[in-house]
Amino acid sequence: MNKKRNIRVFMSLICIALLSLILLYNTELVDISSKVKANIVDSIKIVKVTEERSKIECKNLSITVRMPKLYCDNKNAERYINSFIRNNINSYINHKRQDIELQNNKQKTNILLEYNLAFQSKDVINIVIVKETKSGKNKFSTNKESYVFDLKTGQRIYIDNLLGEDENYKELIKSYINKTIDENKIDIDKNLVIIDKETNFIIVDGGLSIILDQNKDGKMREYEFKVPYDVFNNKVKSINTKNIIANVDTQTITQNNKYINSILNIPIIISSNKDIDKELNYKIRKDIMDFYNKVYESAKNYFDNVDVSKDKFVANVDYEVKKNSDDILSIKVTYHQYSGGAHEDYEDISYNIDMRSGRILKLSDLFKPNSDYIKVINNEIRRQIEELVKNNKEYEGIYQFESIEKDNKFYIEDNNIVIYFDLYKIAPFAAGIPEFKINNSIISHMLKEEYLEILK
Known part of the structure; x- marks a missing residue:
C-alpha cells in the first residue's frame, strides 16, 4: 500500500516538474519570439509614402502630377523632406509653364511627373522623381531626379556623404564609367563626365546608379551607369548627418501681365525662435520684392514709351539651402532678369545666418x-x-x-x-x-x- 502511495507521489512530482518545464519553455518561447519580432520590426521600420494627384492644364501644356508625401517617426525630418520635394516639383512646374508662355509654342506638351521609391531602410530613403515629357508627335524624353534623405535628421544625403571616406571616389567612378563607355561604344563625350557633390545617383542593388545628362545635337540626353560598390577602396560609410536647425518652406508668387512674366520663390524660415524668423523673413521677402518692383517699373516704362512689340521682361527668383546645421543657415538666392539682348542677367545673394542671434554674417x-x-x-x-x-x-x-x-x-x-x-x-x-x-x-x-x- 505504501509502495503504491510512494509511486503516486513520485509520478505527481514528475508531472509537476514536466508541467513547470513546459510552462517555462513556452514562456521563453514567447519571450524570444517577442524579442525577435521587435528586432525585425525595429530593423525594417517601414516609412509610409502616400501620393497627392493633381493635373495642371494651361496654354498648350498639360502636367499630370503624382506628388509623394512621406510619413515617419521624426516629424521635423518628415516636414523638411516633404517641403524639399514639394518645393522642387512646384518650381519645375512653374518654370515649365513660364517657358511655354514665353515661347508661344503652338505644339501641345504633355508631362507625366511621378515618383519611384528606389531604396528604403531604417534610416535612409531614396525617392526618384521621374519626368516623362511628350511634345508634338515624336518628341519624347525621360528625366530622373534622385533624392536621398537621412530619416534621422531630414538632411539630404549627397554622394560624398556615402563615399567621402574614399578620397579618390570621384576618379574611381569616372574611370569606371569611361571604361564602360569604351567597352560598349556609347556615344558620349567622356570629357564631360564630371563627378562632384551634386552628381545625380540612385541606390540600387549592389551599387550606385550614376545619372549623367549631356547635350547631344541640341537635345539633352540622359545616361545611366551602374557602379558596383566593390569599385571603391573603402566600404560605404555609415550615414551621420547633423540635425536641421530650421525648416525652410516656399512662398511662390507668379505674375504674367502685359509687361512682365515672373516667378518668385521666396524662402520662409521656420525655427523655434519666432522673433528671429519674423525679422529674417521680412528682410529676405523685402529684398526679393524690391528686385521685382524695380524690374517691373523698368518694363512698364519701356513698353509704355519705347517698344510695345518686344517680348515681355522676365524676373525670376529661386533659392538653395546650402547649410542647415550647427546653428548656421546659409541660403543662396538667385535673381534672374532678362530684358532682351544677347545675354540674360543673374546675380546670387547669400544670407549666412547665425540662428543663435539671427545675425546675417x-x-x-x-x-x-x-x-x-x-x-x-x-x-x-x-x-x-x-x-x-x-x-x-x-x-x-x-x-x-x-x-x-x-x-x-x-x-x-x-x-x-x-x-x-x-x-x-x-x-x-x-x-x-x-x-x-x-x-x-x-x-x-x-x-x-x-x-x-x-x-x-
Whole structure:
C-alpha cells in the first residue's frame, strides 16, 4: 500500500516538474519570439509614402502630377523632406509653364511627373522623381531626379556623404564609367563626365546608379551607369548627418501681365525662435520684392514709351539651402532678369545666418581681428585657378583675378566657405558665376572660436 502511495507521489512530482518545464519553455518561447519580432520590426521600420494627384492644364501644356508625401517617426525630418520635394516639383512646374508662355509654342506638351521609391531602410530613403515629357508627335524624353534623405535628421544625403571616406571616389567612378563607355561604344563625350557633390545617383542593388545628362545635337540626353560598390577602396560609410536647425518652406508668387512674366520663390524660415524668423523673413521677402518692383517699373516704362512689340521682361527668383546645421543657415538666392539682348542677367545673394542671434554674417565676421584671411584666401583661389588651367588649357587667360574684397560674397556649405564673384567680375559671361571652395583646414587657425566648430 505504501509502495503504491510512494509511486503516486513520485509520478505527481514528475508531472509537476514536466508541467513547470513546459510552462517555462513556452514562456521563453514567447519571450524570444517577442524579442525577435521587435528586432525585425525595429530593423525594417517601414516609412509610409502616400501620393497627392493633381493635373495642371494651361496654354498648350498639360502636367499630370503624382506628388509623394512621406510619413515617419521624426516629424521635423518628415516636414523638411516633404517641403524639399514639394518645393522642387512646384518650381519645375512653374518654370515649365513660364517657358511655354514665353515661347508661344503652338505644339501641345504633355508631362507625366511621378515618383519611384528606389531604396528604403531604417534610416535612409531614396525617392526618384521621374519626368516623362511628350511634345508634338515624336518628341519624347525621360528625366530622373534622385533624392536621398537621412530619416534621422531630414538632411539630404549627397554622394560624398556615402563615399567621402574614399578620397579618390570621384576618379574611381569616372574611370569606371569611361571604361564602360569604351567597352560598349556609347556615344558620349567622356570629357564631360564630371563627378562632384551634386552628381545625380540612385541606390540600387549592389551599387550606385550614376545619372549623367549631356547635350547631344541640341537635345539633352540622359545616361545611366551602374557602379558596383566593390569599385571603391573603402566600404560605404555609415550615414551621420547633423540635425536641421530650421525648416525652410516656399512662398511662390507668379505674375504674367502685359509687361512682365515672373516667378518668385521666396524662402520662409521656420525655427523655434519666432522673433528671429519674423525679422529674417521680412528682410529676405523685402529684398526679393524690391528686385521685382524695380524690374517691373523698368518694363512698364519701356513698353509704355519705347517698344510695345518686344517680348515681355522676365524676373525670376529661386533659392538653395546650402547649410542647415550647427546653428548656421546659409541660403543662396538667385535673381534672374532678362530684358532682351544677347545675354540674360543673374546675380546670387547669400544670407549666412547665425540662428543663435539671427545675425546675417559678413565674411569678416568669421575671422579673428587682424588676421590676414584675405591673403590666405587669395593664395588658395590662385592655386585653384592654376589647377583648372593645368587640367584644361581652355581656361588659360579666362580668369583675371586680383583679390577678394574684405566682405566678399560667400556662402557656407559643409565645412567650406564658398567664395564667389558676380558675372564679369573676374571672368567673361561664359564662365558664369565663378566659385571657389575654401576648406576649413586652410583657414581654421584664423576663425573666431564661435565659428570654429560650425565649420568642422
